[in-house]
Amino acid sequence: MIGELGRVTDEPGRLKRTFLSPAMKRANALVGGWMREAGLKVRVDSVGNLVGRLEAANPKAKILLLGSHLDTVRDAGKFDGALGVLLPIVALGELRRRGVKLPFHVEVLGFSEEEGVRFASAYLGSKGYCGKLGARDLARRDADGISVGEALARWNGPTPGLSKRVGVNALLKPAHLLGKLIGYLEVHIEQGPVLEKEKLAVGVVSAIAGQSRFKLTWTGQAGHAGTTPMMLRRDALAGAAEFAVGVEKYARALPGLVATIGALTVSPGAGNVIPGEVVHTLDVRHPRDAGRRSALMHFGRLATRIARQRGLQRTWQRTQDNGAVVCSPELTAQLVRSVRAVQGRSIALVSGAGHDAVVMSALAPVAMLFVRCRGGLSHHPDEYASPADLKVALRVAVHFLERQAAE
Ligand code: HGY
Ligand code: MN
Ligand code: MN
Numbered sequence: 001m002i003g004e005l006g007r008v009t010d011e012p013g014r015l016k017r018t019f020l021s022p023a024m025k026r027a028n029a030l031v032g033g034w035m036r037e038a039g040l041k042v043r044v045d046s047v048g049n050l051v052g053r054l055e056a057a058n059p060k061a062k063i064l065l066l067g068s069h070l071d072t073v074r075d076a077g078k079f080d081g082a083l084g085v086l087l088p089i090v091a092l093g094e095l096r097r098r099g100v101k102l103p104f105h106v107e108v109l110g111f112s113e114e115e116g117v118r119f120a121s122a123y124l125g126s127k128g129y130c131g132k133l134g135a136r137d138l139a140r141r142d143a144d145g146i147s148v149g150e151a152l153a154r155w156n157g158p159t160p161g162l163s164k165r166v167g168v169n170a171l172l173k174p175a176h177l178l179g180k181l182i183g184y185l186e187v188h189i190e191q192g193p194v195l196e197k198e199k200l201a202v203g204v205v206s207a208i209a210g211q212s213r214f215k216l217t218w219t220g221q222a223g224h225a226g227t228t229p230m231m232l233r234r235d236a237l238a239g240a241a242e243f244a245v246g247v248e249k250y251a252r253a254l255p256g257l258v259a260t261i262g263a264l265t266v267s268p269g270a271g272n273v274i275p276g277e278v279v280h281t282l283d284v285r286h287p288r289d290a291g292r293r294s295a296l297m298h299f300g301r302l303a304t305r306i307a308r309q310r311g312l313q314r315t316w317q318r319t320q321d322n323g324a325v326v327c328s329p330e331l332t333a334q335l336v337r338s339v340r341a342v343q344g345r346s347i348a349l350v351s352g353a354g355h356d357a358v359v360m361s362a363l364a365p366v367a368m369l370f371v372r373c374r375g376g377l378s379h380h381p382d383e384y385a386s387p388a389d390l391k392v393a394l395r396v397a398v399h400f401l402e403r404q405a406a407e
Pocket of ligand 1: 353
């Protein structure tokens with residue numbers, strides 16, 4: 001299933017599935033088919049999230065949510081997100097084979113956008129599911145100038161009789177009320193080296209680091225590369241490069257802090273023209289919000305100093321800001337019980353990567369199961385989790401569901 005879904009892409013030759021893209025539609029159809037085979041009722045909501053629902057006998061029963069995201073980064077691996085949607089489907093299929101009837105409803109969620117590739121701001125899917133999509137989210141524009149709101153209107157088609165405004169309001173309603181939910185469990189590859197070092201197939205997540213993302217623009221003066229003396233230049237790329245080295249130096253010195261400039265564009269972008277403008281991203285994370293905030297203050301001062309010394313203009317646009325999230329101790333304790341039953345030993349890890357659980361924590365208690373991935377590699381086509389480790393994770397999920405049923 002992982003292999004087949006991993007071939008559903010917007011770019012032949014490498015895996016890329018972005019918010020509401022044609023490949024996303026095909027992925028929803030493929031995974032929706034597997035959900036139906038497992039006995040789930042399938043729908044796609046107004047934000048493109050795939051929802052597979054298994055009804056309990058008692059209509060008043062509470063709901064357990066399991067899931068992750070179906071979108072990917074560019075040139076992605078096939079486990080990030082996909083594993084957390086497919087594994088619960090297989091687990092529910094296994095319970096069905098065992099004739100286990102769960103006394104609570106279950107929804108398996110395939111969120112339509114977690115990575116923030118198309119619109120720079122992440123979690124549009126789970127935010128939509130939680131009724132947290134705001135006007136700022138809907139106004140964000142992609143590289144073609146299409147806004148989230150317009151993309152959603154195209155996805156949903158004209159809602160006859162409903163004004164666009166009502167359509168937007170529909171996005172502001174959470175899928176469920178807090179009291180109806182048992183919790184949200186997300187299974188995800190670790191995307192880090194700890195489980196491999198500890199020689200464990202799975203571990204549980206204690207907390208998810210906070211993260212801030214920005215778009216920075218440096219504006220100098222384009223000019224002739226051959227005739228402009230070095231001392232008279234206002235080179236936007238040299239300024240951005242000095243900033244990048246300063247960011248890395250500071251992050252290396254502060255334990256727990258990670259800071260990344262992942263995308264950068266230079267204009268006008270000709271070899272014999274001094275860069276007049278540079279636009280780049282900045283991604284800053286730390287397990288503690290105070291650590292992240294003080295890093296952001298330092299980076300702001302650094303950018304101001306560089307801009308002043310080099311005669312550059314610089315602007316910051318924040319595209320995302322999520323505080324650190326602590327997973328539910330109660331739900332996590334139940335997950336630890338299942339990890340211990342299957343694997344013997346259970347360790348807790350902090351997640352440096354963001355996950356839909358960050359947004360879902362506003363709607364329900366959250367717990368996360370991490371699965372070892374080779375070399376800790378992720379956001380890369382060589383991302384890999386072994387069948388043996390996936391089997392351990394599946395057995396933990398089945399045990400967790402059966403124990404929930406016994407609660
Ligand atoms: O970037 C992240 O933290 C995750 O892959 N969304
Ligand atoms: Mn990811
Ligand atoms: Mn992910």
